[in-house]
Amino acid sequence: METTDDVFPEVTLRLPAWVEEFSSGGDRLYRTVEDRMRFAVELSRLNVRNGTGGPFGAAVFERDSGRLLAPGVNLVVGSGCSVFHAEMVAIMIAQRVLGTFDLGGDSLPAYELVASTEPCAMCLGATPWSGVRHLVCGACDEDARAVGFDEGAKTAEWAGSLRDRGISVELSVLREEAAGVLREYAEGGGEIYNSRQGEDLP
């Protein structure tokens, strides 16, 4: 008979209630890239304001229609899971909604990942596996690094490496607005939770 010591816990990814509320209205269409980015940036801002995580928001949209498939916010500290960056959260929920690990499947419309800040090395690596066909970014790596966030080991050619895989990339959409949320967070004394490892850097 197994003891409880032998049982490994489940891990559950659950959006904060305010995200559900803020993202509600399933009929709403986000027609322009700025509409979509404004939504992701607002998620990043509200995530800080509601005390549910770091200053990062993301969402998966149907590329052509602008329909929201899944929102995501950074839930690392509150969930106790270093994997729960905004992009990962949006991707995981989007795949759960559709019931497939591949958002690029033949029978599906094209999906777009919109991120309030350029993805870190993990989220960048996750992007091709997700099946999204387009990536839209707001604040730049240097905006995140400027306030102390570590983006990980990315090559200077990271956007090109996605394009080589058939994923188009659009950068600096509403960059100032997105970077402003990062600065507000840092100035407000927000926890730069990934920085301990960064301190080891030369």
Next chain:
Amino acid sequence: METTDDVFPEVTLRLPAWVEEFSSGGDRLYRTVEDRMRFAVELSRLNVRNGTGGPFGAAVFERDSGRLLAPGVNLVVGSGCSVFHAEMVAIMIAQRVLGTFDLGGDSLPAYELVASTEPCAMCLGATPWSGVRHLVCGACDEDARAVGFDEGAKTAEWAGSLRDRGISVELSVLREEAAGVLREYAEGGGEIYNSRQGEDLP
């Protein structure tokens, strides 16, 4: 009043029952690096045999004692989640066991991630954020690529970039045994689920 259309589903990471059973015996210590890799490789083999996912296993161990903290297997297809690579699963469960997003926290012993195959770009990016201090790999990137798995955009210096962050790396531990599971899987007609994107590569 919100309709059900407005509610986003939870995502639950749950180990297959056989992993619980195979990993039971909380007192068992995996003293050598080969003991630990044998465990990860056996997870990869059993994952295929039990039909629960791709040929990849991983685990987080206490570095000094050899105590198992959390096992992981690839659950991409069965869970419908492209994030659920073996390393990500082991990291997420390990953090859930300890109740922290940082396995490298000051009050904790050093933890080691053991992976039956060198991590893909996503898992590589996730490694520093997890807080593990050591990474041990079995089969090499080229072994995975040889049977059709796409490891993503990794630089040739990926191990060095981890070492620069204070994470030591040990490669090719029981490589032949680990690579053998990859070959068996491919020869058995197993789904190379990440390869669609890879086909777009030049």
